[in-house]
Amino acid sequence: GGGAIGSIAYVAIGRGYDEAAKPRMLALLSTAWVVPGLIGPGIAGLMAEGFGWRSVFLVLVPLPALAALLAFPSLRYMPAGVPSPETRARVVYAVVLAAGSGLVLTGIGLLQPALALALIAGGLALAIPALRRLLSPGTLRAAPGIAATIATMGLLNLAFFGVDAFVPLALVDVRGTSVAYAGLALTAATISWTAGAWIQARTASRVSRRATTRIGLVLLVVSFAITAAVLFPWAPVPVALAGWGVAGLGMGLAFTALGLAMLEQAEPGQEGDASASLQLATVLGSGLGAGVGGALIALMNARGETLTRALLLQDGSMLLIIALAFVAARGLPGRTPAATPRP
Structure with a gap:
């Protein structure tokens, strides 16, 4: 239900508002998620x-x-789109993708190498072909255009939620704060995410989608470095609140810019397919970030590694994902489109 509502919201904004109003509507959409x-x-x-x-x-x-x-x-009264001939087949591919992703996550968390490799290989064999059929053509190689937009969105969410899911763990179990204090870091990111979305809305007519997304990615790099530093006793704990607030600001900029880029590049009548691909990349990225990270940390803990070292490895891995996202963003529009009102 949530995935369908998200796609419908994007389609309604794409078909119901002129180019000048779309950035503000996407910022409102972010606010609608954050305020509750x-x-x-x-x-x-x-x-x-x-x-x-x-x-x-x-x-x-x-x-x-x-x-x-x-x-x-x-x-x-919203204009109808163009029906996709693969609508029914996509339901099957979605089920296959879910099964393959489950096998991969299960395999990563196992201590038996042979069984783990078998599950991971089998899961990838199922998931990758299904993912190719569900996403826009060229997404897995970040081809210029809407494919690069969707690929960057998936990597962005993978990196952010691959760290976000473990911020409370770092603060409570490593630095000894209360759960309530750790929640303040997540609240800081929530508020700054909304601020970033509105900043993007105000600058959308002057700053390209590529530039805005890359600025957001740079802010995530800064935030990840601060979050990693807080794992050490010499770093003041309150720095974590500001650091994770920087991550929310980066997400507000990049996430909203990518949604806007998708709407601007979607063919008329095909906003539904484009929105579904973007939603899939968003959900899959966030799920893999938290799931793979959790399995990695649990595996390292079972082998006697310290929690600090496991979290540092996870943060470092997500920095590599940010680097990939920065490269994928080269295919985003480098110029702002002309604002043409709807008739």
């Missing part, structure tokens, strides 16, 4: 204490219906 994340946990905590934890889930039941009532009247 800021106020939701506090409200949920109060409700759980006052009315029990079941009340938190029950109060959410009418919200999808309310959202549908607000969205459906406008969506009915």
